[in-house]
Amino acid sequence: MNLYAESRGGALVVSVNEERLDAAIAIRFKERMREVTTQPGGRVVLDMSQVEFLDSSGLGAVVAVMKSLAPDRRLELAALTPNVERVFRLTRMDSVFAMHENVEAALRAGLRHVG
Numbered sequence: 001m002n003l004y005a006e007s008r009g010g011a012l013v014v015s016v017n018e019e020r021l022d023a024a025i026a027i028r029f030k031e032r033m034r035e036v037t038t039q040p041g042g043r044v045v046l047d048m049s050q051v052e053f054l055d056s057s058g059l060g061a062v063v064a065v066m067k068s069l070a071p072d073r074r075l076e077l078a079a080l081t082p083n084v085e086r087v088f089r090l091t092r093m094d095s096v097f098a099m100h101e102n103v104e105a106a107l108r109a110g111l112r113h114v115g
Contacts, residue, residue: 001028005036009107011043011076012036021051021058021084029058033065042073045106049079054087066097074098078106 002017014036021029037044046062054062066075076098080088088094100106 001025001032003029003032003036005039007039007041008103009110010041011045011107011110012039012041013045013047013078013103013107015047015050017050019050020053021048021061022053022055023057026057026061029061030064030068034068037065037069037073043110044069044073044075045078045100045103045110046075047078047103048084049081049102051084052081054084059087059091059093063093063096076100076106076109078103 004015004017006013014033016029018025062075062077069075077088078100079102080099085094085099088097088099098106098109100109
């Protein structure tokens with residue numbers, strides 16, 4: 001499971017460097033997210049620009065990560081590819097997650113909420 005995390009603009013940005021987030025890697029995704037989010041901070045922005053396919057197991061893993069961070073931290077999604085965004089909209093998870101066009105937009109949105 002290839003994840004890369006860095007602190008940027010007051011948020012922890014986690015990039016998912018995988019083409020698929022599916023049943024084959026959902027458990028490893030949750031474990032790695034648990035590891036990388038031990039860093040202190042408020043917001044976690046999940047950069048999903050490399051993810052071309054997301055199934056129900058992958059969606060469940062993202063939801064599980066969101067729940068594990070709550071209530072102290074918020075998980076936001078950035079740079080969803082069209083297929084992945086469609087899954088979030090069809091399941092109405094777009095009303096649960098803050099979704100941003102890209103990481104920069106997510107960071108700008110966070111700055112607006114700080115003041």
